[in-house]
Amino acid sequence: MRITCPLCGERDRREFYYVGDAVALRRPSPDAGEAAWDDYIHNRDNPAGDTQDLWQHEAGCGAWVVVDRNTVTHAVNNVTLAAKVTR
Amino acid sequence: MVKLIEKTPCAGLLPRSIGLMTLAEDAYPAMTSIAPYQGQSRQVSAALKSTFGVGFPSPNRSLLSDRVRITWIGQGAAMICGEAPPTLTGAAVTDQSDAWAVVRLTGKGAEDVLARLVPVDLRRPQFRSNHTARTLLGHMHVSITRIDAKTFEIMAMRSMAQTLVHELSQAMENVAARG
Ligand SMILES: [Zn+2]
Numbered sequence: 001m002r003i004t005c006p007l008c009g010e011r012d013r014r015e016f017y018y019v020g021d022a023v024a025l026r027r028p029s030p031d032a033g034e035a036a037w038d039d040y041i042h043n044r045d046n047p048a049g050d051t052q053d054l055w056q057h058e059a060g061c062g063a064w065v066v067v068d069r070n071t072v073t074h075a076v077n078n079v080t081l082a083a084k085v086t087r
Numbered sequence: 088m089v090k091l092i093e094k095t096p097c098a099g100l101l102p103r104s105i106g107l108m109t110l111a112e113d114a115y116p117a118m119t120s121i122a123p124y125q126g127q128s129r130q131v132s133a134a135l136k137s138t139f140g141v142g143f144p145s146p147n148r149s150l151l152s153d154r155v156r157i158t159w160i161g162q163g164a165a166m167i168c169g170e171a172p173p174t175l176t177g178a179a180v181t182d183q184s185d186a187w188a189v190v191r192l193t194g195k196g197a198e199d200v201l202a203r204l205v206p207v208d209l210r211r212p213q214f215r216s217n218h219t220a221r222t223l224l225g226h227m228h229v230s231i232t233r234i235d236a237k238t239f240e241i242m243a244m245r246s247m248a249q250t251l252v253h254e255l256s257q258a259m260e261n262v263a264a265r266g
Contacts (some may be wrong), residue, residue, distance in 0.1 A: 007146045007162060008147065008220065008221065009147070011206070011207065011222070012206040014206065014223065015222060016134070016218065022235060032173070050098040059221075059222065059223045059228050060161075060220075060221045060222060061161040061162045061221050062161040062162050062164075062221075063161075066155070066210075081162075083162075
């Protein structure tokens with residue numbers, strides 16, 4: 001598996017650390033209520049298909065990246081800098 | 088106070104010549120990492136340029152002036168090697184002198200040595216002089232910069248100096264054995 005870091009270019013997967021669902025970029029507001037916070041902290045989809053994860057280019061530039069990939073085909077469709085995601 | 092004797096990170100380990108290649112230490116008198124705060128990159132780069140003649144490097148590039156080499160070392164960060172920078176407002180500035188082992192691998196076969204250890208294609212023409220990469224050498228996090236057609240500069244954390252020299256020497260022996 002290869003991931004194209006927006007800064008460094010195409011790199012081997014071993015340079016990256018898998019963090020988890022990109023839900024971490026969509027933190028609810030403090031007063032969003034119990035249901036929203038329960039969902040944010042505990043509930044994750046387990047899709048057969050397109051998914052969006054956070055990875056870190058830990059053995060490279062150190063950037064956090066959002067990886068759009070497909071769990072069925074293993075295709076990596078898009079990679080963006082987490083710093084560029086508007087929250 | 089006891090007079091302490093300063094040792095460079097690779098003291099007693101280098102230089103080594105194997106085959107047509109040489110591995111030597113290149114200890115900079117000063118190394119300083121700089122990371123401009125949000126919105127300050129342009130101002131910091133201008134300050135560097137007026138002092139050293141070169142500004143903040145773009146990703147995957149290293150800039151050389153007659154006084155310093157400034158190498159991109161990651162997202163929003165660069166290492167000034169050679170001289171300490173002037174007082175910089177608008178950036179996180181950290182003295183990293185003595186914290187890094189810096190070596191130069193030179194000679195015919197240097198690319199083949201790195202090809203055995205590094206998961207990035209460092210051959211020319213895609214990796215030319217003053218191109219740089221943050222990547223792995225074995226299991227070590229390193230910064231690799233091409234100095235010229237047959238020379239690479241490799242920086243690793245000082246605590247890894249012995250492993251760095253071991254890994255490179257082993258690969259140099261293996262490449263040299265192939266003739
Ligand atoms: Zn990167």
